[in-house]
Amino acid sequence: MELLDYMKAKRILDNNGIHSVESMYVKSPGEALSFSGGEPIVMKLISGKALHKSKEGLVKLNLVKREEIEKAYKELREKGDRLGLKPYRIIVQKTARKGIEIIIGGKTDNDFGKMVLIGLGGIYVEAFRDFALGVCPVNGYDSMRMIHSLKSRDVITYQGKQEKEIEKLVEKVSTMLKKNEWIQELDLNPVIISENGYEIVDIRILR
Amino acid sequence: MPNVSNLDMMMNPRSVAIIGASKNPDKVGHVILQNYVNAGYSGRLYPVNKDADEIMGLKAYARVGDIKDRIDLAVIAVPAKFVPGVLEECGKAGVKSTVVVSGGFAEIGQVKLQEDLVKIAKKYNMPTLGPNCLGVMDPRSRVDTLFLPTFKLSRPQIGGVSFVAQSGAVGSTILDLISGEGFGLSKFISYGNAAHIDEVDILEYLMNDDETKVIVMYIEGIRRGRDFVELAKKITKKKPVIVLKGGRTAQGMQAAHSHTASLAGSWESYEAVFRQFGFTIANDISELLHYAKIFASEPEPRGGRIGIVTNGGGVGVLAADAIGNSGLLKVGSLSDVTKKELRRKMPPLVNISNPIDIAGDAGEDRFNTAMSLLADDDGIDMLLVIALFQTPGADSTVAARLIHYKENSEKPMIVLTIGADYTRMHKIMMESAGLPVYDSPDAAVKALKALLMYYDYRNNTP
Known part of the structure; x- marks a missing residue:
């Protein structure tokens, strides 16, 4: 399996009505600065050789000032070279709101084909293993039951306030997986749930 | 979607040939014939054995083709290497369905032998259960292909619960326990290697069977996952299905591979599918019985x-x-x-x-x-x-x-x-x-x- 380029993956999600945070590849600190436009941004190094960006220190958060952006850019480049992560690219993203991190994913099961996953996300995925799976296509009732089966149900839905939004997102992901049989695995992790809905911060599509 | 249809002939046969029936009480074929006789099966019964003229007072035939009657079900209990030949004879003789009790196929690596069996079953469009299975039992029609003597394994009374088991061992154990429960049995189907008739075929049959009110199943793997999903959407709308799955863990899965040549899928996916389509998941044999009895009688x-x-x-x-x-x-x-x-x-x-x-x-x-x-x-x-x-x-x-x-x-x-x-x-x-x-x-x-x-x-x- 190979990892699909981030921006390509983002476009596929966009085409399926699944919007993720604004992102762009940059070739210089200057490009990153103009992308920022005074708003705090996130800078990441993306390489097929680095699977867990945050664990490996390849993510720089909350960059606003010119010096911060330049420093982060320089450090990421140095780290990428030192760890032998070439070829790599630097990507910048708008900073998401604070909230609860969830994961929405997809897999191809040997027996049942495409399956969609929802669970408590970010660093908690493996620690708590609080997730639910559904076989695609899932309808609104299925995704509602998946969410209700989670221990973290009330936490991730903001006491139910974001339940409908998350339900719809799970359905959309299921539809996308069925339409694109070539997608072997998918991680949207984290998806940040806040008072204002959801924001997808990281995307991995394996083909 | 149905791979094999019309299991009805197997469950309600008017005539049964028992191939490998024997005078020797140690032989599987003897026990099967004995059980038919003991159960008071009311259809026509034909032992097939080339070395005997008569078994248990019934005229024996050298070959199934010698029987001058339409055979609805042939129970085959001969050594594995002879099964393809016997099956071919059944096909030529126009036998309507077969149960291959014999083991010695894919479960011990004899894949080619099993493929031959499937080819013959398909060639004659002859529903074939097994190999390596206990077969079927229906207390109403008094069909009983189980090679386990009735003094060892009690037979349940007539009821509304049908029980499907991949494994003969789990199947016979639970069947014995069901005989001690009040709810009774509609049909028992143990399908072994599922070479021809598989779990989706059997569930489809039971879904449409009016005598089956509740379905209980023991499985280790499902061969046609997507077909199963399509069936799962319909079946629980009609009747409750209680499922116990073996081969959940890596260790259990290894045992499943060497056991019934079954491909156990990942448990999480199975669990998700069962939940999504309203199956009742049992975690062990006693839970399975606990669920069966409440569904059998309660509104x-x-x-x-x-x-x-x-x-x-x-x-x-x-x-x-x-x-x-x-x-x-x-x-x-x-x-x-x-x-x-x-x-x-x-x-x-x-x-x-x-x-x-x-x-x-x-x-x-x-x-x-x-x-x-x-x-x-x-x-x-x-x-x-x-x-x-x-x-x-x-x-x-x-x-x-x-x-x-x-x-x-x-x-x-x-x-x-x-x-x-x-x-x-x-x-x-x-x-x-x-x-x-x-x-x-x-x-x-x-x-x-x-x-x-x-x-x-x-x-x-x-």
């Missing part, structure tokens, strides 16, 4: 508010705890009418709240009063009656009262009773009359929860 509940009647305070508390922990059921609140009536009709020592503790000296009249009030109380959806037979007041009249009450009850009702011989005697009385009896608060509450969850799924899924 749809209106909700999850439980009314408890108990002649022992502590067990009532344990049951209320189990309900509290279930995450779905609730101990219901009694209506004012119920409370008033309880006060009027019960002696002062009776506790007027739910659980209704009718005290250790309670006889059938107090049970009757409490149950009748709960039956009429709109705040109660299901009844859990705790009858402890160690108490001074409880004897067979209490068991008889519960049975009588059950026959008129519109709400689901189960009994919890815990104890040794005297209790067991009453448990058997009540279960034979179709009342589900449990021996732990946890098991009782899990069963009530499973009942509610199933109907909740069935009513709410689009």
